Amino acid sequence: MSLFWLRIAVSLYGLSMLYALVALLRRREILSRTTLPIAGVAVTLHFVALVEAFRAGGMAGNPLHQSESLLAFLMMLLFIGVFYLYRTTSPGIVVLPIAFLLSLSAALAQGAPPVISPLLRSGWIYTHIILILIGYSALFFSFIASVLYLLHERSLKRKDLNGIAGKLPALETIDNIGYRLLLIGFPFMTIGLIAGSVIAQMQYGASYFQDPKIILSLLMWGVYTVMLYTRWNSGWRGRRAALLSAFAFAAALSVWAANYFSGVHRFVSR
Amino acid sequence: MKLQLLGVNHKTAPVEVRERLAVPEWRLEEATRKLLQHPGVVECVVFSTCNRVEFAVASDTGADLHGFIRDYLLTDVSTLREHLYEHNGDDVVRHVFRVAASLDSMIVGEPQILGQVKQSYAIGKAIGSVHANLDALLSRAFSVAKRVRTETAIGSSVVSVASVAVELARKIFGNLQGRSVYVVGAGKMSELAARHLRSHGAGTIFVSNRTHESALKMAERVGGTAIHFDQLYRTADQADIVITSTGAPHAIFRREHGEMFMHRRKNRPMFFIDIAVPRDVDARMSQVEGIFVYDIDDLQQVVEANVSDRGREAERAEKLVEEEVARFKRRMQSLDAVPTIVALQQRLEQIRQSEVDRLRGRLGKLSPEQESAIENLTRSIVNKILHVPITTLKGFSGSDQLASTAELLRSIFGIENDASQWNGASGVTNEEASKRLHQRQEQSLAIHSDENEVAEPKPGSRH
Structure with missing residues (x-):
């Protein structure tokens, strides 16, 4: 189940990343209007995925990928925190792709043998x-x-x-x-x-x-x-x-x- | 219903002419009332700002607006004629849309005009001079203005040098709250810039001038602190923003000063606005990290960039306005079919009723079943006959053929051409009329006599 939620979260990260890149090219700020709600849902699902993974046996599943996923999650939390404090989504241009790639790597490679x-x-x-x-x-x-x-x-x-x-x-x-x-x-x-x-x-x-x-x-x-x-x-x-x-x-x-x-x-x- | 607009603006008339025509804010209501009483005027609104004076009316047969200007303003219109412009029909729609969207403004995109138009609208609403047509027009104009604002970047840049300075300071410091400003050289323009910064939240203002007297005077005017000119280098690092405009023949702020300031400021950024010619800040100053120097040409360039940006965006905005004009026209025309349809239905219902009454006289007492059979039969005949003409009329909604078809149908069915085409005189709005029409068609009920008022003019309205 954890992987399922993670994969949805990854797709949503990808989506919000696309919006962020479009916003970069365009004049108007559509980033906060569309990206943030999507990213918010993605982070929530990501949290669910992390909790479930943890309950299913901690990080024993695959420590490297688990920590990739956790790192992506924390970066997204900071991104949202910075938005609430400073009303800026600019770091998203970098943070969203990174979070996407990190969680993607975690979502794709979770079949590795347990350690x-x-x-x-x-x-x-x-x-x-x-x-x-x-x-x-x-x-x-x-x-x-x-x-x-x-x-x-x-x-x-x-x-x-x-x-x-x-x-x-x-x-x-x-x-x-x-x-x-x-x-x-x-x-x-x-x-x-x-x-x-x-x-x-x-x-x-x-x-x-x-x-x-x-x-x-x-x-x-x-x-x-x-x-x-x-x-x-x-x-x-x-x-x-x-x-x-x-x-x-x-x-x-x-x-x-x-x-x-x-x-x-x-x-x-x- | 005919739309007309007469006025002057900054493009057609110099300020001497505009001020003769101008209606001060406190007289706007009175002027609107007077215009409403003018012969022929059914609806009206008056716009008056420092750049324009305009009178817009909706009338049945046209109103003599030149006559109104002569009577109300007691001005000889003949000398004004070359400055006045007059619009009719769709041109009025286009013009009002452009004015509200600030495309007709002296500074294209400035936001005040919309507020002023809204105020005129509110006055018109309050005294009842704005209802059906002008209400539809102005409400649409507000949404057009909103569309232009959100879909083009026309209002997003600022224009004057002082506001460019504020814009730049904001790009560096974000919030100007509590930022200190140092004015070096007590000139008009630097004072203006300082005031502008203060009005955007800047805190302390220091003033320094070679002759200390002027510094003291200006400090008093702007509510700042005067500092002796020989203290300049010792105190300048306290300022986040330095506005300099001395008449010195050579630079007074050089790179080494900048480095010293940055050291003392622990590298917090510093913004120099140099409006002096020759410049007060050495060109090498901007090599110092954390120091931003904008001279008068840079500011001017930003201003111009903003202006040309506006030109491009204005073109997009104009296109958008054209779209909206066409849409508005279609909407008005499509609603225009409604009075004709209502009149047709009334006419046939009238015939049906009188024929049924005649028949009843001949047949004597009928059973309820017979009564309802006759009622149903005649009604369905009427509905069948009306079906095609009504669908045809509706089908022509939005096309130029509507008017002629409506005319033809009216003459065929012997309906008098009353003035309620654009419903302004009927006291029933298009929305109401079409709602009623809808109800009628849906329920297929007899038209009650009280609904005949649809075609009758309201006692209060003028013809």
């Missing part, structure tokens, strides 16, 4: 995963915001007001969204990493520290911290902030990809 790991039965691991994924979503969202900021800044400097600048929210608003999400994401990321370390320490002892994914995670956390500090201390935004968050994002991506190389995160029982 049996004693780890996945402990509550700690879920705390770790959910916290980290919230951190990821916030980080990624903030990266989108800084790219939009750059685009907007460029068109304002070029005095081209009918291009992208006409469609995006005000520069300060974008900046505000990005900064707020960084602030929100940081504690989640930090506590999530701590939770992960605790689990790994218990499970694997001190050697977990040499795992590539964990090293990358720490690097990412470091960049994240630097980003927050420069923003808070000297108000870095625009190009410098975008560069930093691009770096953090790249680190996050490789952390994600490291699942394929990380012994710790493959959940193979040893």
Whole structure:
């Protein structure tokens, strides 16, 4: 049943993504009128799918794809939250396709053999995963915001007001969204990493520290911290902030990809 | 029913002429009443704004609007004639649609005009000078205006330099609430821009000028704080928006100043509006990240871009108006068939009744069964006879043939050509008439004598 709901949600994400792309090409804002209701329904169904998957056996089914699905869900939640706070749907241009692809991958590949790991039965691991994924979503969202900021800044400097600048929210608003999400994401990321370390320490002892994914995670956390500090201390935004968050994002991506190389995160029982 | 409109606007008449004709807001009601009493006028509405004065009427046989202007405004019309334009029939429909949609405005797309038209409409409704025809026309005009606004981008750009400055500031800061403005050089235009920003929510205003006196005066006028000119670089970073218009021969804000400001502001963006010629802000300033500089030419360019954008959108809007005019015309014409159909039915019913009465006199007392048999028989004959003419009339709805066919049918059946064609004189709206018609056809009931008023003029209306 979980997969059924997920697949409907995926189709709806696809639909709202199409609307978002059409809205990008057109002058009028049809995005909020059509996309949001569709996305709202999709997120609800997605939630149902997640709950059902969880009740059916937690993430044991396929941890990688489950977390893809969860990540897509969290990003959509942030998207809707940002809309309610700032009345802007612009991040949707990026968020909707990403959520679509992530959940599509989850919806298509769920037949993989179940992984049996004693780890996945402990509550700690879920705390770790959910916290980290919230951190990821916030980080990624903030990266989108800084790219939009750059685009907007460029068109304002070029005095081209009918291009992208006409469609995006005000520069300060974008900046505000990005900064707020960084602030929100940081504690989640930090506590999530701590939770992960605790689990790994218990499970694997001190050697977990040499795992590539964990090293990358720490690097990412470091960049994240630097980003927050420069923003808070000297108000870095625009190009410098975008560069930093691009770096953090790249680190996050490789952390994600490291699942394929990380012994710790493959959940193979040893 | 005939539609007419007479007026002047900013295109046909200079302001001296327009002000002679203008009807101030407080006299609008009186003017409308006077126009309603003018011979021939059945319905009327008066539009008066700073760019136009127009009198629109619906009448049976046409009204002498020139005569009205002469009588009401006590103005010699002959000197005005070259400035006046007059529209009739469909042209009135088109003109009113264009006015309401702000296509006829001096600044195409400006939104105030619709409010002014609505006000005239409300006055007309209140004193009863706007009912059937003008009501249909104006209500349609409002939805046309709405369509134009939502389906074209005509109202979405702003035009004056001051409002472009506000628009730009909004693109950078979003809400202007609490943003501080620094006016450097106490000029007229910068004062205007500052006022405009303030009216959109900007908070503190600083004013600095080489002669401190002028700064003090202007600060007092705009409710700001005057700052000595030698404090300029030490204080300018406190402002989010700097409007500069000094007469200095060389730039007073250079790149190094910008970098200093940004450092002190912790990189919060800063917006320079440079309306001085020669410019007050060095061109290299805009290389500093977070600083946005728009000089007078840039602002002007935005204004022009907005204007030409409007031109393109206006074309789309004009097309839309044409569509709506055609639609309105069709609707009016199709409703036009209704009075003829009603008259036909009345005429035949009248004949039927009198023949049945005559027959009854000859036959004496009839049983209820016989009575109803006769009633049914005659009624069905009448309905059969009427069936084809009515379907034909309805079929011609919306085409030019309707009028001639209706005319022909009227003369064949000996129906007098009364003036209720566009129903303005009958006191029954088209909607009511067609509703009644519908009821009649549905129930196939006898027409009661009280419904004969459909064709009779209301005592209060003029002919």
